[in-house]
Amino acid sequence: MPYHVSREGQTYGPYTVEDLQRYVASGNVLLTDLAKSDDNTEWVPVAQILGVAGATSATVPPPGVPPPAYSAPANPYGAPVAAYGAPAVPYPDPPNLHWALVLVITICTCGLFGVIWDLVQILWLRGVDPTTKALKYFIGYIALSFLGGATSVGVSAAMMSGSHRYHSPLSSILSIAALVFIILYRFAMKNSLEQHFNGTEPIGLRLGPIMTFFFGGLYFQYHFNRINEIKQAARYRGQL
16 A cells, blocks of 8 residues: 655655655654555554554654654755655666766767767666666667668768769658657656656656756756765765
8 A cells, every 4th residue: 555755744655665664764754754545534653654663652743743853965856855865775876977067078079978978877777767768769769860860871972973863751751750769768767767766766856848858868967966966965964
């Protein structure tokens, strides 16, 4: 049965009992946090759901009473660390090259570095979320771009030699298909990142669809830099 967790007016979840046990053990969720399932109308302490022995009224407030303040590292996404802390199984930090540097190197390499860095991001994401579809869409985009480029070069060479004086529609079709796949890759990446950073490592990540559509990997890198700042601050405070 899934449960939602409430802290300081914000709700997280749903989580299974196993998730709650794991997050309580790692410090992501407190026994004093309130939780309820879809079948219940009353919020009750997490300790009551887990049946933790020794949980008394001195440590567990009655339903309706806000939990005590929680000292957490600054979170630019606005979510209290209800949930954020060390997961039961540590996950590798996201790629942490500054987004502005990624932009400069991408411009200097005529876009080649941007493609390589997108792949670095995807491989990291696949390490923390093996179910993501971003990698297969990215491979499709690369393959179609390569075929489209090769087709365009072949048609241009034929036209210059004078043997064929027509424009093949195949290159246009491949270019459109590559555009579709890069859009699919970016939104698959967006969905996987939001699922990971609102579930396994909950920090309240929200990614805008417009920025995702136009800037893709550069936009993701901007958020990776901020996420790494949160994690480093947590380590500094002894929470990781």
